[in-house]
Amino acid sequence: MARRKKEPQNIHRKNISIAAEQLFLQKGIKNTSMSEIAKEAGYSKATLYVYFKNKEELVGFLVLESMKKLHDYISQAIMKCDGTKERYLEICSAMLKYQEEYPFYFSMVLETINIDFETTNFLPEEKETFLVGEQINELLVEFLQSGMLTGEIRSDIEILPTIFTFWGMLSGLIQMAANKEAYIGQQMRKSKMEFLDYGFEMLYESITV
Amino acid sequence: MARRKKEPQNIHRKNISIAAEQLFLQKGIKNTSMSEIAKEAGYSKATLYVYFKNKEELVGFLVLESMKKLHDYISQAIMKCDGTKERYLEICSAMLKYQEEYPFYFSMVLETINIDFETTNFLPEEKETFLVGEQINELLVEFLQSGMLTGEIRSDIEILPTIFTFWGMLSGLIQMAANKEAYIGQQMRKSKMEFLDYGFEMLYESITV
Amino acid sequence: MARRKKEPQNIHRKNISIAAEQLFLQKGIKNTSMSEIAKEAGYSKATLYVYFKNKEELVGFLVLESMKKLHDYISQAIMKCDGTKERYLEICSAMLKYQEEYPFYFSMVLETINIDFETTNFLPEEKETFLVGEQINELLVEFLQSGMLTGEIRSDIEILPTIFTFWGMLSGLIQMAANKEAYIGQQMRKSKMEFLDYGFEMLYESITV
């Protein structure tokens, strides 16, 4: 119960990470210096190193944090409605919303994320955030299974591979839409949203009966 | 008529770009310095700037080069066989092969590629390579159309959106497979290749009758 | 009320600027590198950038500093004695002393000095030093006016043009004497000082009755 000492630390980590997030969002990770983060957060540069081992860990922390948000989004998406397709589309929207909010992280999902969970985590509580990825997967497993139960989703699919496949494909699709918006508008006279809807629908076909 | 003396330049550009590619591949573009490239290529740092205006142009050159390769791979994939599905799988393989050979570029495909074709190109011949992207699209258009003619591919798809959707999705899938290979093996007891095959098949469903 | 902690900064700025001055003096501004300044000052190169935004600001700081000194010298010269001619010669001596101490800056006086007072100043206090130039002019205006009152200086001269003319001419004379000392000794068998006295006297003629 006597855990007073730990709370304050989290507050500082939060403050720093919020500042960092804003800057990463505006200028990218590589182009944001620790100095800038310190100034934005209202701490001294050295203090950042009290709360985060180094820049890499700060980034890692942010990635983890953002995953919690994604979990919330997906969780809400599934709860929001009943129908399988409706849910699917809501999940897609959740990912899109997430990409729009955390684009800097989104691109990292497809790249290698090197988070060494042995050495990186500062506070033990945070180790639990690692599980968020798993939790998201579980959410998706449940979604697929319930869709199979209603007969809307093919019963011969393998669940885990399907989830990862979707994860990769949706990420790629959303990212492409984000980066090539202009090109898409020009070449196929579609808005980003129209293009994405088309892609979402197409992918849905692959798992339905 | 043929201008002599132009060949040697290309040789050096080739040497430098090969060295750069290797390093970009190992450490990423941002983390590879011109000094390292110079050392790897066996030239002095200053010499690099004789053959490439700056680092950006070097990267741009590499991207262009790799696109040519991708075009070749896809072109060969389509020619290699006749059946629609066979061709589709060959195209997937081509992209995979390409990703394995040029991973550093592959991630750029999904990001914004800023190539200023007015100022970047060293040799005028290279300007044509800009068209390679378009040519790849044309290849894919033909593939889809021929599949529609045989009745294997749904006739109600929109061609351009479909191509871009595929492009984004396959990129995402391949990238995920590359980066999460270990995780995939652990969680679903599949090799990277098995996982990819599963994903490729799944996506194929979405465009077939 | 007085903010502590500001003093130390000035000490470092002083140290760095002293080192820079010496080197600029020996080799010119363009030929003096920040590395050399750092070594001479006993700091690391990076530390220079803690105290000066860039080389330009360092130069600007030096120019400003030297102007303050010149103001002091001229101010003291005028106060030191009463007679118009005595004062005139003291002013000449002040300029000479200044040139000998800050030769690198002296040549800049005749060139265009680009000091952007919005962006350059590190400490707000320094902005006031911009006024030093004006203050020197005021000193000289007073000197001329008092000489006109005593009837020693012609009353038909235009004050401001006269001051600027003198400024330019004395600068040119002193600089020539400094740079051609050997030649002067050889050709006219005069020491630098004798030559300058001759020139000072000659110029004085032009404003006296």
Place this chain on the structure above:
Amino acid sequence: MARRKKEPQNIHRKNISIAAEQLFLQKGIKNTSMSEIAKEAGYSKATLYVYFKNKEELVGFLVLESMKKLHDYISQAIMKCDGTKERYLEICSAMLKYQEEYPFYFSMVLETINIDFETTNFLPEEKETFLVGEQINELLVEFLQSGMLTGEIRSDIEILPTIFTFWGMLSGLIQMAANKEAYIGQQMRKSKMEFLDYGFEMLYESITV
């Protein structure tokens, strides 16, 4: 008589120096690279080093060349008219014209010019150009002496010191006028030319009876 071989060299040196002059004029000496000079002159970079030992010698050559021009200007100024004051003002104009044409060199006159006439000169003929400075002095000596004969110039002046004094002062004045034109216009509502006339007249006072 058989000197065919030497002519071509001079042509190349001329071509190069003309190109260099133009660029120095536009961008200053330090900011003009040998590459740019080579391109402007239509030679390869390496060829520049065939005709000039290094950049320094090229600059030295230009300085020398420009001195010849100055000699011509002053010579013509003296010949152009008869009266002492008229001649004086023409000489001032000659210097001004020279400064406007060769500003980059003009500032060097007051600085130390390091021309090592033993090692620098490429062609022996050029060594004579060193004498140009002396010749200019002679011109001025004659001018002063003829003015003294007519009784317009004080007979108690020392000729050589006077000449050097004038040289330094006029240089300083002209340079100040060139660099502070805007400031002069603002502060004393005089055009550069008006200001200079004022200064020229003032200085004339000092040598007249």
Place this chain on the structure above:
DNA sequence: GATGAATGAGGGTTCATTCAT
């Protein structure tokens, strides 16, 4: 004689990180 090719040496600047206090 003329040059294409190559480079050593150095330029200014940035930044993540450390450490004494």
Place this chain on the structure above:
DNA sequence: CATGAATGAACCCTCATTCAT
């Protein structure tokens, strides 16, 4: 605990100069 101060290491890039051909 928080930080002011300091820096090593790198970064991209430039340029005068050399030399084999």
